Amino acid sequence: MSEIQFTPDQVRAIESEANMVITACPGSGKTSIVVEKIIREVEDLKPYQGVIGITFTVKASKELKKRCKKNGVETKASFFGTIDHFCLSEIIYPFISRIYGAAVIPLECKLFNDLDEELRAGLPDLGAVGNELKTEDYNLYEPIFRKLYTKGIIILETLGVLSVHVINNSSGCKKYIKSKYTSLYVDEYQDSSEPQHQLFISLLDLGLKAVAVGDIQQSIYAWRGSDPQYIQDLIAKPDVFEHHIVNINHRCHPSINNYANRLFNDNSVVQPTEETRVYQRVYTGNQLSAVQQINVPINKLVDDGLASSLSEIAILVRSNRSLEFVKNGLTVPFRVYSDDPLSSINTPTTKILNGLLFYYFDSTFLANDVLEATEQFRTLSTMERKKISRTIKALRDIPQDELKDNLIRICQALIEIDITKVEENALGRILDDQIVIKQYKPIDQNEVQVMTLHKSKGLEFDVVFHLDLYDWVFPRREFIQGCYDEIFSDWDQELNLHFVGITRAKEYCILVSSTRRLNSNDEEKSGNKSQFMTLPGLAGLYS
Template identity: 60%
Template sequence: MLKSYQGVIGITFTVKASRELKQRCKRDGLDTKASFFGTIDHFCLTEIVSPFISRLYGLTIKPIECKAYKELNDEFRNLLPNLEEVGNELKTEDYEMYESVFRALHQSGIILLESLGVVAVHILGNSEGCRKYIKSKYKSLYVDEYQDSSQTQHQLFLALLGLGLSAVAVGDVKQSIYAFRGSDPRYIKDLIDKPDVFEHHIVNINHRCHPSITNYSNRLFDSSCQLLPTQEIRVYQRVFNGTQLDVAKTLSKSINKLLIDGVISSFSDVAILVRNNKSLDFLKDGLEVPFRIFNDDPLSLINSDASKVMGSLLVYRYDQKSLISDTVELVSQYRSIALSEITSVRNIIKTMRNCSYLNKELVVDIAHQLLSREITNAEISALAGW
């Protein structure tokens, strides 16, 4: 039985998944106020780095802002590897090499986004206060999509486990798709190889896909695997000749034919998945049917308090199922809200739905009122790309 100030840590790969997980827990009548639901970067920033980095690096008079490598000036960028290049991800063993850079960034009011995991692991290992805080506040740790964990995330997970938290990791090596940014399925295999620490359970029933799709996927990994019985085939392989632009044009013809034949009722019934952003650019230039691009959410990449709050405000505006209490609770993670303020805070948030026309300036102003701080240019730019 958890005490009123205790909760669990729920780590998901996307902000959307963490929001859904939290809402499901609330629907079951669980009190989630003391629990954390979010991405690993957000956990590192809000629960470890921001509260405890000053104990190791000293105080700074400048407000701390989380920035990506590409946002740094040349003075700092030249002291670091090119973190925009694939394969140049920071690892825990790199900490000592770049500690002076991390300290200099901190004194300038900056925490490097790409270093969050590395710095968090160092703080957890060297701050007794941080360890006591985590041990007293959290009792369990749940990590989804563990096959996409990086080396630093894996080390952080093991460090939290070492504090006595019970832990559950969910993942499938067949679904590992983020090797290009440091993820490696060997880390979930490492957990499987620790029977004294982890119980390994296999989920071998797929409730999401038609059996023919499951068969296709399994055969890609094992040509001799046992196939599931099915009377219908719903997945096909096609090979196209030509450039990626030619493929886009061929896809356009196929999509139009599906519409004419009545297989689909609108273009929105079709989704095209690509391997990387470069392929996405080729596809965008070659498609001859109406389409909309879905890629990374700029606000979630910033990963600051303001970006999280602005994202929550936008969800509240456009998702009628979203509750005002979700945004109030999020704001309360970043600043104390007195009981006398609750009504005022709720009224400020309600402006998002009550206004007839929503623009960037209004969202920025509401976030400013809620957090009582200026919204940075980087955060405003990310909002503009939402």
């Protein structure tokens, strides 16, 4: 066992070798459990074997891989990455030709919205909420999938559906997965879609040990086809899955934990605490004014030692629009985590370009990290590895104003695929935007972390400023002519998202609203408090 002192619940989950579902609250150490299980398992594997570690974000997968490799542990042939990355690199790219025939031109994964109009013909608008495909839709659209394949196109939004079809119909794919992998670990299972759930079941049916980890109260992606019902379906099969509950929050101050739990149950038991560290603050003015006013308490938090550095302070917002208020209102140094133009395209080329950008701007990123990404798409000989490693290492000697052309050149040399105009333009947008470039650099201890609530999932900070807590905004309300009742777009999902934001805070959580607010048309309205701030049971749990 590692040096971490595990609780009895954690030990039971670690030591069991059964298929299992682990339901874990925020701060319960679920990642530590998964890491310990993986470390114990890979020790006994052959060099060509490994485990599958699926995480929700690229950042989380890098952290999982890093922790599993700590102290020189050899993870053998394990996979660590997102579900999209796994579907592309381990199922679709190597095996779809067994179903559709040999590809005439190199395959490229594209977003539905990036396709020309004629290539979308016959498909629903996959870029729109509510049009997510399910595995039962495969036969209906197979002729279109095949036609796009002949043109070298795989649609990002169809990866799950295609992967389930390939793995269930390609004996070669089944043999490959069974021979290479022994277990499957999936984090954030409450955010799985139907195709992702069916892929999990397909891998389980191949004989892999399966571990699903999640928390129904952190389900925040129903708008794009995710459904917490799938993790509940696993729990409802005790003959197949052991259910381990890990529900002690070791992260948050007790007062934060008390407040967060009362969001769902106004009678939940309150932990004893001598201090209340949740604050509801109403600032004068609109959203921009509120951001301008929190510059003072941010500096004071560091001066008073309540936050170890500015990087341990996070500002969380509901939408990308609100990021603009923060960008324009903050005077303290900050770093914004926004959508990355390359990541949204999600092709082999953009994955390599992402890795090269990290290598250039972050000295802790290794040339071997780029090599490992390259080998997801191309087999390299020992000589090729040495040559490519030298090419990657030379990248750091290139001036930034010459970076774009060199990145394209190196990327094309690594995976032997010509970069498209869309990918080139995305790379250019990144290099022209200093705020986006910061996302590729190591975290600066002197910068506040700014992001949407969705992007904060899995992170933690000493102090969290949770903005956008207005009526109509969060939770989002529907306007219905002649109706005066409060009608919410999706109360449960929004409440889960609010819960995620609050539980990112370890020591202090400040819930922010203001007396006025600007709506989507920049019209100033009354800034009434969010319904989340007046829930029954919260009285006395905040200052």
